Amino acid sequence: MIRLAVISGKGGTGKTMVTAALAHLLKGSVVLADCDVDAANLELLLHPRLIRTDPFSGSKLAVIDPAACTQCGECKKYCRFDAIESNGGTFRISPLRCEGCGVCVHICPAAISLQPRQTGEIRSSATDRGHLVHAALVPGAGNSGLLVHAVKKTAMEGNEQCDLLLIDGPPGTGCPLISTISGTDAVLIVTEPSVSGIHDLERVVAVCRQFRPRMYIIINRFDLDTTRADAIETWCRTQGIPLLGRIPFDPAVIDAVRAGIPVTTAGPSPAAKAIQTLAAKLEQELTDLGRKR
């Protein structure tokens, strides 16, 4: 199985739109994972039929037993996350700030305990293009990196015979992104021709270099700034990263998203044509990668 993650650094460059199109265009058997667990959107284009859900518990939560609490305030002194609030002598834990480290329990085992908490849900679904594992993080919850790991693990289990694990990744360079790209064979980075897009591309490439997946880049909405698109192409060459294609700005993309379908199944359009061309190149690259392994 080849493991490919679609990532971007900067948000909103078109990861999900590209992932959904690739799910239909790449040949062979596919298992899909939506690792943008904070804001999972792949389901809006692939219309999964839910098969099962599993609760996800990330970190634990400290809970104070008010009957046993003597209001001494020692726990608050040791908490490094400012998670213990006192209000008129009553102490309580802020669930949004508590990271479940257990220091307060060590300080006061008589009144405080660590309890499991559900911070998300892992969903296994069927789509026309194979099995999809996605998730819902409780809004505001932490541990999205752990949830990403659990989504990838669930997607691989029982699907080892698939030719491709196709991952829709999160934006950024932190915990969820690192969790997404670790163990992948290749990443497809979707960028856009703007000062922010280029800056964020350079940072996400720097993170990827520490994990050594094969990198590919595509430029979305390239015609909004062809000068910067050319600059990205030159930069890719200096970095030795293949630029697989340029997608034009095309209202057909928004129309397809509103219709809830990948742009490549919505009929001919300039964007669909560009994605079909780059998917064929990617297909070849992945075949070569599989042969080398």
Next chain:
Amino acid sequence: MKLAVASGKGGTGKSMVAANLAFTLAGTEPVTLVDCDVEEPDLHLFFPAAAVTSDVTVPVPVIDETKCQHCGLCADFCQYGALAALPDRILFFPELCHSCGGCRLVCPNDAIHEEPRRVGTLSMADPQPGLKLIWGTLDTGSPHAVPVIREAKKAAANAPVVIYDTAPGTSCPVVEALDGCDTCILVTESTPFGLHDLQLAADVAARMDIPAGIVINRSDGKDEMTLRFCADHDLDVLMTIPFSREIAAIQSRGDLLCRARPEWQKDFCSLFIKCKTLAGVGP
């Protein structure tokens, strides 16, 4: 007045709204603009200026092998798996450590002390009169955004008007940025993706008791779905910015709408007044 700009979905125009708001306000009152999207901080690209940069560090355990008895209590205690006890040594995985300090507390042999470990940087600049810009930058390869966000916010703690630009998403970096804010602007786009993620972001704001207002960006006039959601959830649409290739080009080259087209400044002034009303601060 502490105002956050958030979105759920990435790339909806958070930085654009935050930057234009700060640029406009700085003409009349001192403003501090804080980039809390430390994984991909971009605001400084729109305000070129000399910056003063310092390290952001977190305390991590260091084990004194002369005192360690390899009892493994520290590894048992660590909820994050950052310490592993082998028969003859303790392994430490810094990227898993949350710097809670618990291992040092539980060590019966006083064999653990803490030393600072760099996870990112904090930068400050004064790009124009009335505007202070603060941004955190997470080191590439470091997973811990929250301590960098916390330092960036701390650096702006005493400023009278602070605008925070947040990361996309709805998890810990967003919560850290929103914490303590008087109000927040949620920037969205009128697509099913934008609406889906707006619902999640509005949920986070509601859970944190932070009043929220909506900015619709890159509108192509087909905003019915978003407007219906806002009406159903009692969220005011504070501003609608149309899609135009000209605005996209201004952004793309690193310029600001209000700098390139000063007639937009009155719209951002009025956005800020609406935010003050939302926050209950009054005009």
